[in-house]
Amino acid sequence: MFFHKYASPKIFYGFAGKLIPWFAGVTSILLAIGLYQGLFVAPPDYQQGESVRIMFIHVPAAWLSMFAYMVLASAGAIGLIWNMRLAEMAATAAAPIGASFTLLALVTGSLWGKPMWGTWWAWDARLTSELLLFFLYIGFMALQAAIDDPKRAARAGALLALVGVVNIPVIHFSVQWWNTLHQPASLSTINKIGAPAIHPSLLIPLLIMALAFTLFFVTLLLVRLRAEILHRERYTGWVTELVKP
Amino acid sequence: MATTLVGTVWCVFRRDLLIAARKPADVATPLVFFAIVVSLFPLGVGPEPAVLRTLAPGVLWVAALLATLLSLSRLFAADYADGTLEQLALSPQPLSALVLAKVAAHWVTTGLPLLLLSPLLAIQLYLPSEALGTLLLALALGTPVLSLIGSVGAGLTLGLRGDGVLLSLLVLPLYTPILIFGAGAVTASATGLDPEAYFSLLGAFLLVALGFAPWAAAAALRISMD
Numbered sequence: 001m002f003f004h005k006y007a008s009p010k011i012f013y014g015f016a017g018k019l020i021p022w023f024a025g026v027t028s029i030l031l032a033i034g035l036y037q038g039l040f041v042a043p044p045d046y047q048q049g050e051s052v053r054i055m056f057i058h059v060p061a062a063w064l065s066m067f068a069y070m071v072l073a074s075a076g077a078i079g080l081i082w083n084m085r086l087a088e089m090a091a092t093a094a095a096p097i098g099a100s101f102t103l104l105a106l107v108t109g110s111l112w113g114k115p116m117w118g119t120w121w122a123w124d125a126r127l128t129s130e131l132l133l134f135f136l137y138i139g140f141m142a143l144q145a146a147i148d149d150p151k152r153a154a155r156a157g158a159l160l161a162l163v164g165v166v167n168i169p170v171i172h173f174s175v176q177w178w179n180t181l182h183q184p185a186s187l188s189t190i191n192k193i194g195a196p197a198i199h200p201s202l203l204i205p206l207l208i209m210a211l212a213f214t215l216f217f218v219t220l221l222l223v224r225l226r227a228e229i230l231h232r233e234r235y236t237g238w239v240t241e242l243v244k245p
Numbered sequence: 246m247a248t249t250l251v252g253t254v255w256c257v258f259r260r261d262l263l264i265a266a267r268k269p270a271d272v273a274t275p276l277v278f279f280a281i282v283v284s285l286f287p288l289g290v291g292p293e294p295a296v297l298r299t300l301a302p303g304v305l306w307v308a309a310l311l312a313t314l315l316s317l318s319r320l321f322a323a324d325y326a327d328g329t330l331e332q333l334a335l336s337p338q339p340l341s342a343l344v345l346a347k348v349a350a351h352w353v354t355t356g357l358p359l360l361l362l363s364p365l366l367a368i369q370l371y372l373p374s375e376a377l378g379t380l381l382l383a384l385a386l387g388t389p390v391l392s393l394i395g396s397v398g399a400g401l402t403l404g405l406r407g408d409g410v411l412l413s414l415l416v417l418p419l420y421t422p423i424l425i426f427g428a429g430a431v432t433a434s435a436t437g438l439d440p441e442a443y444f445s446l447l448g449a450f451l452l453v454a455l456g457f458a459p460w461a462a463a464a465a466l467r468i469s470m471d
Binding site: 132135136138139142143146147151152155156159160162163164166167170171174175177178 | 397401402405406407408411414415417418419421422425426429450457461464465468469471
């Protein structure tokens with residue numbers, strides 16, 4: 001396969017360097033459009049008022065927090081199964097980004113909860129599973145930080161991530177059984193005339209923001225992956241050559 | 246005798262029990278910890294029977310979780326330090342089966358004593374006596390899952406610095422479903438509801454954990470011993 005060579009950290013380092021400006025550019029444009037649409041153009045909600053605008057950050061952040069974990073776990077699995085170094089590095093690089101999105105989702109959710117539910121924090125199912133997801137990220141990072149040998153760190157982290165993936169649905173469904181206050185997902189709720197329950201004036205900025213967040217994630221992942229490559233390969237000839245003053 | 250799979254598994258199981266019997270203090274420590282943690286709650290929240298009765302299922306389960314966690318480092322650490330674990334990994338029998346034997350021995354020396362001690366502490370917390378049977382059954386189904394999931398974490402953190410705190414960070418989030426349904430069963434039966442659904446779910450967790458955890462723990466041990 002022609003893209004095989006991109007699995008080599010050295011070649012991928014240069015390739016990622018070329019990709020980053022493009023992803024960063026498109027991310028900025030989409031973020032600008034999405035934020036303008038969401039914060040200025042979209043109408044206030046008839047129940048939630050202006051607070052609905054928090055959703056344009058909160059919902060994409062929550063999606064990305066789960067997406068990033070899937071990326072982390074898939075990269076970890078690829079690294080574990082095919083012993084591919086680039087995938088191992090990608091898992092390590094994805095973890096802090098995913099944790100940040102999780103924290104962002106928690107904080108924005110809390111800010112939204114105060115005017116809407118009248119409380120900063122509620123032991124609601126989705127809030128709780130998001131919090132536990134945050135702990136899973138922290139555990140992954142702490143485990144990798146505690147292991148000095150990069151090979152063992154990568155493999156142990158990958159195994160933990162896979163155990164986490166099996167557990168996430170179980171945890172989610174457990175806390176759902178336990179307590180639910182959060183509103184049901186609006187996008188998958190279809191009303192009687194077959195349209196999504198969320199109005200297009202809110203839906204379109206939301207989807208733009210989701211796309212922008214995803215590209216933002218990819219951009220950050222590439223930047224962090226490049227740093228990780230340099231770190232892991234710091235004793236190789238090409239890195240020495242590259243960083244020579 | 247120990248050449249067949251069953252023979253080897255039995256041998257490992259017996260050996261771990263024997264070691265535990267020779268060092269009874271190791272077995273007693275998590276139990277005492279369990280009793281102390283439970284006894285601290287009335288001191289913290291006040292001695293009102295109504296409050297304690299509401300808190301009892303959660304307190305007992307959280308204390309059982311922490312006591313199990315405390316005992317997890319014992320699971321592989323000594324065998325890792327003296328090289329026994331490497332011999333086990335080199336044996337012709339699958340490592341996951343041997344891990345299962347060690348986990349079973351761990352449960353007999355930790356989960357089972359916790360379970361036997363729990364009614365006493367439950368009475369201290371004014372848990373209605375109708376709920377005692379539920380508590381025992383829920384712990385009987387739940388504590389083996391705690392040992393099983395914990396074995397994966399213990400395998401991953403083998404020989405690392407600060408492994409106790411790290412282990413709790415890895416394992417506690419994974420324990421939440423057991424806590425929810427375990428405490429849920431006791432609460433349900435203390436308030437006169439039928440806890441059967443909780444038992445079914447705890448049983449399902451136990452079966453899934455029995456199938457996957459030894460295998461994952463064996464993989465974790467192989468990673469840690471590389």
